[in-house]
Amino acid sequence: MEEPAHPLAVARKARRLTQDALAAKVRAAARLRGLRSGTDRQRVRKWERGTQPDEDSQFYIADALELPADIVRPDVWPTWLPLTTDGVVPLGPHSTVPALREALRTAMDRRDFLTISGAALAALAADWAAGSTAALAQARDGKPVDDRLITMIEESARQLAGLATEQRQHTAVLLDAHLTTVTELLEHGRPAPTVRLRLHALAASLSQTVAWNRFDLGRHTQASQYWIAGLHSANAMGDHDLGAGLLSDLAYQAAWRHDHTTAASILTHALTRAQHPAARALLHLRLARTLAAQQERRPALRALTAAEKHLSDASTDRPAWCAWMSEADLAVDSGQALLDLGDTGRAHQLIAEGESLLPPARDKTRGVFLTYRAASYLSLNDPEPAAAAATESLILARRIGAPRCANLVRDLLPRFQPYRHAQGVPELLQLAAA
Template sequence: MGYGLTEHPLTYIREQRGWSQQDVAMLIADGRNMASWRQKVNRWEKRGVRPEDAAQYVLAKELGVPRRIVDKNPWPSWLLFVLMEERTADPWTADTAAQALAGTLGALDDRRGFLILTDASLAHIAEGWTDPSTLPPDEKVRQAVEGGRIDTELAATVERRLADLWVVDDYVGGAQSARLADTDLSMVVSMLRRGTYSLDVERRLYAVAGGLCRMAGWGSFDGGRPAAAERYWHAGLRASKHADDVDGGIYILSNWAMQRFYAGDGHEAIALLDAAKGSLGHVSETVHAMLETWRVRAHANLGEADEAAKALMRAEKHWEQRRPEDDPTWIYWMQRPSTTIEPNLAMLQLEQPQNVESNLREWIDLDGHQYPRDHALALTVVGTAQLALGELDTAIGTGREALSLLRSIDSGRVGDELKEFLDKLPDDRLAREFREEVESN
């Protein structure tokens, strides 16, 4: 995954507690009279080998995890209960939103290269977002300080900075834009902590904080830091709820669903999209089209070709009924669902590469200086489709175009897709030359 990330929960737990692999092996040996082989622990962490139940129970006892949690959550999922830092079951109040935002400061330094929230945690988050009883309190109930030093003009300034970040991300990729968003988030959190403002300005600041968390989370995901992304999105969803920013919360949930289906977790991706669809408030047809478009990929993860096709049909119908004047400003990038990248990645997952190139023709013909990250991803998807159709020379040429664009951006997500493309290439001279070209960059 790169970036020197810790890619297994047990590795992270060991690092936090100062344990070596031998320490873990000896711990299990003491508990159940088995040879203390460090190689066993290495295989659990590096090769994805599942420890036998007895060994898991001994380890869980040492870590303070109840046996029922181990039985209900297959390895290594139960280890996440040791690592849980996000207070996902807390009430959805202004105080917990502020605490969650403050807890994201420094999240970019989170070295965990794995998803950190359990299915139960995500369920709590989705329930909190859609629960009408957790809407922000009325001004009659809440005391607000009018005429404070943070006025509407300053609120408008930070809103413009957020909008500018969307464009920056299109050009430089997630890793760099995440750092910019994190810096601005620190500023907004300080304003909320120390400033005085009206209720209207407060809600605008929380909406910006939610948007910055969305942006920092997206950049973390795109840059290959999934744990940091989940920390940002949890806080951002709480901030959006307090701001009564329905569109902002939906955008966070949709990004979160995307990370889950990129990780191969179609079920949780669908649950997050369901939470977004169940949002209380007006949702534009274009946003509905986006949610159904992402659902196509989630169903493809599960091998559900018929459900994927139905979701794409619904997305196209929403697109046809859209009214651009109803759209939130952040969805400027959305286009006809069948011509977007994710449904075509879904077609590859479902072994249906025939129409991918024609669907993505607009991306193939795009000027390389416009949206270089998405252009590189689209070219990688098209190259994979060409390879599946037996067009090796053409596929390698398309892959080279994608590689040339990736040199100018920082996107671990697109880099991972290119690596998967490389893994599918046959072992011949052209493919070997291209692999060497990729490795040298």
């Protein structure tokens, strides 16, 4: 088995530096501090073969690679270095642990400087769509893993994910700890094949849950890395539907950030391998939303039709990650797509219908739906019910700890300015400013 490249070599090559060029930059970084470094090509080569640089040299290396000094942690060299050239760990038979490690390090070191381009995400989706599932990598050594420990983590993770929305804001540290433990077991344990499969399933589901937590907090780079890590685990398991779901989450994030070209590309690749009707319904619905945002009317309407058909074909036995998909989601997202396409009346009707169907337990989704309702009322030049819906959404978002929903309301505030004397609008503006 070919050994993965050393993180220093990866970072160096990402910046198109030879070993000589990196050595020169290290010496220059030392001179900027009024110091000297004897780094040359031979020393860089030794570092890339496992020799640990001293503490000062590690800070020079960060300068040379244009990395922020506050991520340097000399005691854990080379783990503070990025593991990828573009933020995306390539899929492969031994890629799950590196992808999980990259996600955990990104969160720990706040590596928001490592932005992931839309092109890199689309390429990852294409690689997943074209590739075959790799056999689960087996550890050659390490301590055995008791399946009772895995059962305990599974049950705990299930309970944490099943908490009421308002309580989930308090679970981030626990989920991170579970995922770290699972990563350690995959990397250093020697589990039986069935236990290893369960560990990959845990890694995928925990990564997805943590990613949504980071996304709701606006930490987009961290969210991307966790979704990518989950995709690696799903690919190792051979779970194509879960892999498609994780790709669709990355697409949802891209669309949220108005990168609809990337979102559409990712979703198109995800649809090539998704099989379960509920999974395909969700993918088509998200594709419809991003196509409508680009004013591609006919493809968007075709995607909405496909989403409706697949949802009607879906049984109650659904993958856990899309078990929540319902008529309420279909109605509201269809309405939002139609709103983007200019069909205001029908859009308003569907959004109202969908919101009425939403179960009480889905408070975060209700907050998002309320902002859609507010937007649909504004499109009808009806500011009073729009203000009522936006106010309800903002209060709900603050109660359950959902900054993403609060940001949706804030994005609507400029549209309320022409109606600042209408009933409820001054109160909304005052609440948003508080």
